[in-house]
Amino acid sequence: MENEILQLGGPHLKECKCCGIEFYGRRNQKFVNTAHKAQYNNEKRALKTEKLKPIFKRMRTSYEVLNNYAKNGKLGRWMYITDLIKEGFDANIPTNLIKSKEDGAEYYKLLDYAYRLSEDGTKIIIQKVND
Numbered sequence: 328m329e330n331e332i333l334q335l336g337g338p339h340l341k342e343c344k345c346c347g348i349e350f351y352g353r354r355n356q357k358f359v360n361t362a363h364k365a366q367y368n369n370e371k372r373a374l375k376t377e378k379l380k381p382i383f384k385r386m387r388t389s390y391e392v393l394n395n396y397a398k399n400g401k402l403g404r405w406m407y408i409t410d411l412i413k414e415g416f417d418a419n420i421p422t423n424l425i426k427s428k429e430d431g432a433e434y435y436k437l438l439d440y441a442y443r444l445s446e447d448g449t450k451i452i453i454q455k456v457n458d
């Protein structure tokens with residue numbers, strides 16, 4: 328069988344960005360059709376998501392630990408950080424640094440919770456913040 332190059336309404340010889348199939352198309356045409364374009368973009372997105380998965384998981388677990396402590400009425404008091412770590416809390420996750428208007432101390436903010444560590448790093452205090 329003859330290997331005929333697809334004719335798609337343009338004179339320019341192109342290679343589909345997703346699968347490499349050759350076709351004649353418009354100068355700026357990158358894909359054979361919209362299905363190939365969607366496929367390519369889905370795979371690209373999946374790769375990005377895959378990269379971020381471990382960090383998102385650590386953030387989610389840490390957030391759940393903070394949330395459980397809040398639910399159990401443990402906001403605003405010093406606690407041993409090892410207890411939180413046992414439950415999966417990770418103090419090295421990416422957070423925003425904010426300054427408390429009340430005591431001037433710097434807190435790490437994770438969504439609607441903020442926490443800071445004692446100077447020796449053994450204790451943690453969690454506060455609820457308004458976004």
Ligand SMILES: [Zn+2]
Pocket residue numbers: 343344345346347348358359363
């Ligand atoms: Zn393709």
